[in-house]
Each structure stands twice: as structure tokens, then as C-alpha cells.
Amino acid sequence: MTPRPQRGALLRLAAMAMLVLLALALVLLHARNARRSAALVRLAPEAVLRDPNLVRYALGLAKPVYAAHCARCHGAGLTGAPAAGAPSLGAGAWLYGFGEITDIEATILYGIRSGHPKAHNVTDMPALGRIGQLSPAEVSDVVEYVLSLSRAASDAGAVRRGLALYNDKGSCYDCHSADASGNVDYGAPPLTAHAWLYGGERRSLYDSVFSGRHGLCPAWINRLQPVEIRALAVYLHAAGRRAAG
Numbered sequence: 001m002t003p004r005p006q007r008g009a010l011l012r013l014a015a016m017a018m019l020v021l022l023a024l025a026l027v028l029l030h031a032r033n034a035r036r037s038a039a040l041v042r043l044a045p046e047a048v049l050r051d052p053n054l055v056r057y058a059l060g061l062a063k064p065v066y067a068a069h070c071a072r073c074h075g076a077g078l079t080g081a082p083a084a085g086a087p088s089l090g091a092g093a094w095l096y097g098f099g100e101i102t103d104i105e106a107t108i109l110y111g112i113r114s115g116h117p118k119a120h121n122v123t124d125m126p127a128l129g130r131i132g133q134l135s136p137a138e139v140s141d142v143v144e145y146v147l148s149l150s151r152a153a154s155d156a157g158a159v160r161r162g163l164a165l166y167n168d169k170g171s172c173y174d175c176h177s178a179d180a181s182g183n184v185d186y187g188a189p190p191l192t193a194h195a196w197l198y199g200g201e202r203r204s205l206y207d208s209v210f211s212g213r214h215g216l217c218p219a220w221i222n223r224l225q226p227v228e229i230r231a232l233a234v235y236l237h238a239a240g241r242r243a244a245g
Helices: 004-042 045-049 052-068 100-111 138-146 156-166 204-213 226-244
Strands: none
Touching: 004 052, 004 226, 045 052, 045 100, 045 226, 052 226, 100 226, 138 156, 138 204
């Protein structure tokens, strides 16, 4: 039999060896993640997307960052929050740009009406009723026209009047375009794709046209690390691509 003191020494050596191997594995893992983080920031977005391993790393890095900083407004499932005007990030409909990584990254970096000099801040939704540009009845007609773009019209006369107001007195076409397809330069959403920021119900739309909207998104450039911002952009880009099919 092995003497008891010798057996204890062997067990201690085995435990030490396991600790050394674990420490070595952690060092190697940290080094690999450091290389991937550097590559994620350094490479052009197109090159990142060509590397499945790097994309998987970005998705894994982004999920806890999203949960900690973005989910409170945009929802844990990227579904958005109409009450706050926080858009869905998983629907494939984008306010600024076309859902490319660089477009999403710019919004995360600088925000929307955030006060940062590079923020998206060209225009916002004017209060057409409050400023007297449209009467309450005219606002209702514009709303009926907008609703008709995505569902069966309930009042054909109001829709005709709303269309005329949309293209003339209301100047809605100037931001949302004549065919209501939106304008990514202004952050004006399409009115034909159920991409509602504040809800697509008649009451919500009336409030938007009458009282205006001034949605905000903070600038994260000084609050998140560059690798976290790039990872979030990859994550949201992937979500948008899945939604688009």
C-alpha cells in the first residue's frame, strides 16, 4: 500500500497541476478573445461578415451589452416600445440608413438628437396641429389616409382629402416621400410597412401628426468600448437580415 503521507502529496501535486492547466486555459482563452476583439474593430464590416467565427464572437459579446444598455428601451426581444417611441430593432425596418453595419454603428456611436455634434438631427416630426398648419379635422383626414396605406379604408372621402393634404398643405411628402416609402436621410419611417414608432392605432397617429414627435437615442461613444459598439452593430444587422428573410 502507498503510505498515507505520500498519497496526500500526490493529491496535492495533482490539484496543483489542474490549477496550472486551468490557468493556462484561461490565459489562452483571454489571448484568443483579445485577438478576436482587435480583429472585430480593425476589419471592415464586410470582412467581419465573411468570418463566421468572428460573427459568432460578436453576437456572444453583444447580447449581454444589449441586455444591460439597450433592452430597457428597445425590449429584451428587440421588439421596441411604442409608448416611448423606441423602434423595433428586429423588424428589418431602419430609420437611418439601410441596416448596414456602418449605418447602425453611426447611430449607436452618436445617437439621435442626443446633443452630440455628429448625432442624427436633421429634422423631427413637427406638431402640425399645434402650430396651426392643419386643423384638427385635417389632421384626422391625414390619419385616415395614412391608415389606408396599410389596411382597408373606412372612409373613402377622408382618405381622398388626407391624400391631398399629405401632398400639399401638410407637406408630409417632404419627409416621408410622395409614395410614403420614408426617407432614411431624415429618419422618416415608411408609412406602408407597419413600422410604427409610437403605435399604428388611430389615436397614436393623430397624436403624432397633431403634437409632433421628438424621439431621442443617447450617444454611446463615451459609454461603451469600441468593440462593444461594433459587436452591437453586427448583432442588430444580423437581426435585421433574419427579419428580411
